Amino acid sequence: MTEDLRPAVRLARRRFLTLTGAATAVAFGTNLPGTALGSGGSGGLTANPFTLGVASGDPLPDAVVIWTRLAPKPYEPLGGAPYKEVGVDWQVATDEHFRRVVRSGRATARPEFAHSVHVDVRDLQPGRHYWYRFRVDGYLSPTGRTRTAPAPGQQGGLLTLGVSSCQSWPDGYYTAQRHLASEDVDAVVFLGDYIYEYGISAAGGLRNVADPVPSQFRTEADTLDRYRLQYALYKSDPDLQAAHQNAPWITTWDDHEVQDNYAGTISKSNAPVEDFLVRRANAYRAYWEHLPLRGPAPQGPNYLLYRRFTFGRLAELSVLDTRQYRSDQAAGDGWKVDSEARRDPGRVLAGRQQTQWFLNGLNQSHTTWNILANQVIMSRMDLDPTASNLYNMDAWDGYGAEQKTVLDGLALNRHRNPVVLTGDVHAGYAMDMKRDFADPASQTYGVELVPTSFSSGGNGVPVSANGQKFLDGNPHLKFVDERRGYSVLRFDEQQLQVDCKVVPYIDKPGAPISTVRSFVVEAGNPGLEVR
Structure with a gap:
């Protein structure tokens, strides 16, 4: 400051x-959402929560942030999601069909952050494409494609x-x-x-x-x-x-x-x-x-x-x-x-x-x-x-x-x-x-x-x-x-x-x-x- x-x-x-x-x-x-296992279990969602899509950003040689927000009714308060923590499973793969998943885990979507999910996926390979997706309560998100930055010092x-x-x-x-x-x-x-x-x-x-x-x-x-x-x-x-x-x-x-x-x-x-x-x-x-x-x-x-x-x-x-x-x-x-x-x-x-x-x-x-x-x-x-x-x-x-x-x-x-x-x-x-x-x-x-x-x-x-x-x-x-x-x-x-x-x-x-x-x-x- x-x-x-x-x-x-x-x-x-x-x-x-x-x-x-x-x-x-x-x-x-x-409070900050992390990538640890969510304590909320099932979110009790009764409609597709991925209405706002998925995104990735801020690529590093070994990491990238993947994002989504649970909003089954996006124009209602809190996007129509219940006021409780929701566990969201995520996967990152080297192919768009997810035959080779290289990173996965569960993030916690918290109501105080509008059930947004930010996963800082680490230990990736530099300079290559990855595909990612989220799943919660039987709903599967769209698949996103991302890319890490080249290795430090790469000519x-x-x-x-x-x-x-x-x-x-x-x-x-x-x-x-x-x-x-x-x-x-x-x-x-x-x-x-x-x-x-x-x-x-x-x-x-x-x-x-x-x-x-x-x-x-x-x-x-x-x-x-x-x-x-x-x-x-x-x-x-x-x-x-x-x-x-x-x-x-x-x-x-x-x-x-x-x-x-x-x-x-x-x-x-x-x-x-x-x-x-x-x-x-x-x-x-x-x-x-x-x-x-x-x-x-x-x-x-x-x-x-x-x-x-x-x-x-x-x-x-x-x-x-x-x-x-x-x-x-x-x-x-x-x-x-x-x-x-x-x-x-x-x-x-x-x-x-x-x-x-x-x-x-x-x-x-x-x-x-x-x-x-x-x-x-x-x-x-x-x-x-x-x-x-x-x-x-x-x-x-x-x-x-x-x-x-x-x-x-x-x-x-x-x-x-x-x-x-x-x-x-x-x-x-x-x-x-x-x-x-x-x-x-x-x-x-x-x-x-x-x-x-x-x-x-x-x-x-x-x-x-x-x-x-x-x-x-x-x-x-x-x-x-x-x-x-x-x-x-x-x-x-x-x-x-x-x-x-x-x-x-x-x-x-x-x-x-x-x-x-x-x-x-x-x-x-x-x-x-x-x-």
């Missing part, structure tokens, strides 16, 4: 002692990542996830906004569903039960389930998992800090419950999400959290002209501890490629191509001093081939990272890739008026496409190939996928080249 958060957290804990209600009590609980090879972000359910169908499920990727990197906290209309927005969305979804999520409902709706989508079943996911959050544009302990509505931290605790708990993350679970309103993954000697992936520790946005948020507040060295986005962790790791890395999974645009982006300059106060541009620290650190590690992956903007961008972003002749030290959103933003267009403004005002920006989709990144020792993929519409299902642009980045020669 950073020093400046401690007084606010203590305040929230004092306030918690005066609060009542099951949702608040559960949000601050500390060469190929790393293939699917990358996207921002999947607002009412903004349209998850057609992109269905196509991603057919890609042969080693892992999916998801860059934030897994859910949106907003209420949902009966028609389900652009989905215009035949069966009305239940009335409990009309209000914005702020309690633990309401966040759980939002995840249940999103995760009930068969295309999202298919994408999770195909490969392990490495996830981070942005703002909408809690509240739009929140900053650390500051809410969008400037609610009292102690009240907002209760909401943040609820949101963080629900996030952990619904994604394949290792323990420990969030402790109240705090969760250590930033972490690092290594893929042999080929690539290292550092995952950032740019919401939990940030200072409030400068100048009231939005797009604003330059100011002293924007450049104030006391204001932070990632926070000093996390920034130092990332830069230390980068300085000590021995891999060919160094990838940063990041939520908001890190490079300079000017919305106004005239001399006035307009910067996004919610992105790294709004935190100029810390932005300079990180960009200088990347520039000093040009030989380590830095690649920044970014979400948030509901568009596909590709840009060179420059010593001087205003000078096209300035040294390039890395690339920033912004795969477009899975669904947020609706159908989209190839290039909007604002997209053209970005192209006109930012010479380092090489590509803009504002339709929905994802990118596939293929790393080897010589180069990175980037394929930007989009679908033409998402307001109805069945859209085809196409590659609209491909780039190559040569190892040792930073910069985007059109393939």
Whole structure:
């Protein structure tokens, strides 16, 4: 925990002692599901509990997390499961027919964690596929496929990542996830906004569903039960389930998992800090419950999400959290002209501890490629191509001093081939990272890739008026496409190939996928080249 958060957290804990209600009590609980034999025996489930699918994530050379949640009636409290512990059997095999089961056991699905199951499966072989499944009360889950990371120090090879972000359910169908499920990727990197906290209309927005969305979804999520409902709706989508079943996911959050544009302990509505931290605790708990993350679970309103993954000697992936520790946005948020507040060295986005962790790791890395999974645009982006300059106060541009620290650190590690992956903007961008972003002749030290959103933003267009403004005002920006989709990144020792993929519409299902642009980045020669 950073020093400046401690007084606010203590305040929230004092306030918690005066609060009542099951949702608040559960949000601050500390019991952690494990892989020991469950003491609850039969769960007494009378309907299929695997309505939210299965998933895996956070692959290591010898381990991977497998996940499910028991929810026979996902839109009811606790997913329609009884308020008691339930033993869940799990298996991991080297073949999809489970002829060779190599790991198995029983996990305990606990009601205080919404009967979610997180199994950290250990002692696996590096760099290979596995298949996994769960069973409870005679019900068998779908089969998921996962993959471990290569062995430490392994030379060469190929790393293939699917990358996207921002999947607002009412903004349209998850057609992109269905196509991603057919890609042969080693892992999916998801860059934030897994859910949106907003209420949902009966028609389900652009989905215009035949069966009305239940009335409990009309209000914005702020309690633990309401966040759980939002995840249940999103995760009930068969295309999202298919994408999770195909490969392990490495996830981070942005703002909408809690509240739009929140900053650390500051809410969008400037609610009292102690009240907002209760909401943040609820949101963080629900996030952990619904994604394949290792323990420990969030402790109240705090969760250590930033972490690092290594893929042999080929690539290292550092995952950032740019919401939990940030200072409030400068100048009231939005797009604003330059100011002293924007450049104030006391204001932070990632926070000093996390920034130092990332830069230390980068300085000590021995891999060919160094990838940063990041939520908001890190490079300079000017919305106004005239001399006035307009910067996004919610992105790294709004935190100029810390932005300079990180960009200088990347520039000093040009030989380590830095690649920044970014979400948030509901568009596909590709840009060179420059010593001087205003000078096209300035040294390039890395690339920033912004795969477009899975669904947020609706159908989209190839290039909007604002997209053209970005192209006109930012010479380092090489590509803009504002339709929905994802990118596939293929790393080897010589180069990175980037394929930007989009679908033409998402307001109805069945859209085809196409590659609209491909780039190559040569190892040792930073910069985007059109393939």
